[in-house]
Amino acid sequence: MTDSEAQDAASSPTKSESSRRRSSTGRRRSSLLQRARLSFVRSKGERGADVPTLRGTRGADFEGNARVQRGTSDPVFCGCFGGGDGEPKKVRFVLIKGEACFVFSDEDAPAPKYAIKLAFMKAELHGSTVELQTSLGDVEYRFAFDQVVMAERFTDVVTEQASIGEADIAKKRLGHGHLLNKRASTRYAASIADKKEKDQPEAPITAAEVMEQVPMPGI
Numbered sequence: 001m002t003d004s005e006a007q008d009a010a011s012s013p014t015k016s017e018s019s020r021r022r023s024s025t026g027r028r029r030s031s032l033l034q035r036a037r038l039s040f041v042r043s044k045g046e047r048g049a050d051v052p053t054l055r056g057t058r059g060a061d062f063e064g065n066a067r068v069q070r071g072t073s074d075p076v077f078c079g080c081f082g083g084g085d086g087e088p089k090k091v092r093f094v095l096i097k098g099e100a101c102f103v104f105s106d107e108d109a110p111a112p113k114y115a116i117k118l119a120f121m122k123a124e125l126h127g128s129t130v131e132l133q134t135s136l137g138d139v140e141y142r143f144a145f146d147q148v149v150m151a152e153r154f155t156d157v158v159t160e161q162a163s164i165g166e167a168d169i170a171k172k173r174l175g176h177g178h179l180l181n182k183r184a185s186t187r188y189a190a191s192i193a194d195k196k197e198k199d200q201p202e203a204p205i206t207a208a209e210v211m212e213q214v215p216m217p218g219i
Contacts, residue, residue, distance in 0.1 A: 053188075063095045064153075065092070065094070067144040068092045090105075093106050096118070099193075102116075120135050121133065121135075128151045140203070
């Protein structure tokens with residue numbers, strides 16, 4: 001062995017050293033998530049789930065800015081019938097981690113406004129706008145991006161994560177939930193989604209619901 005090879009060997013970490021470093025990093029990350037979880041609980045969901053925390057060490061599956069609108073794609077709903085609250089006019093920061101989509105007021109917010117679980121959802125692309133639909137085709141949300149490429153990326157990620165979420169649910173129903181191997185940050189994001197899903201804005205009234213309230217003349 002030459003002197004340079006010996007120096008390289010001495011400076012290279014051994015397997016045991018690398019393992020200890022990974023273990024130490026894992027413990028620090030676990031401690032950070034525990035503190036974040038405690039902050040989230042104490043603040044009743046107002047802190048402890050900011051963008052860096054939900055990203056984790058491996059990053060988010062998707063993130064970007066979009067205008068987000070709840071409900072129908074029917075053009076009749078432009079704020080009339082009590083269906084609009086100005087939400088579509090505001091740009092939101094959207095982050096997908098695992099099988100959940102988080103909507104923040106902005107990238108620096110201490111917690112998401114609400115979360116959308118993606119299992120059994122499908123994304124339909126219309127230019128730079130994406131409709132998030134139920135399996136029956138009902139539009140739950142619309143995401144308007146500034147660039148088509150962002151809308152395409154969002155569509156791809158929703159499709160992928162919805163499929164993963166559905167598979168995970170099937171495994172749990174079969175009693176195989178213990179086989180799911182998720183990273184700590186993904187598990188934490190899922191726990192936040194469980195809490196923030198209830199904070200979704202109310203869906204606007206639909207055309208069918210409007211017609212149901214219209215009295216029909218006697219025949």
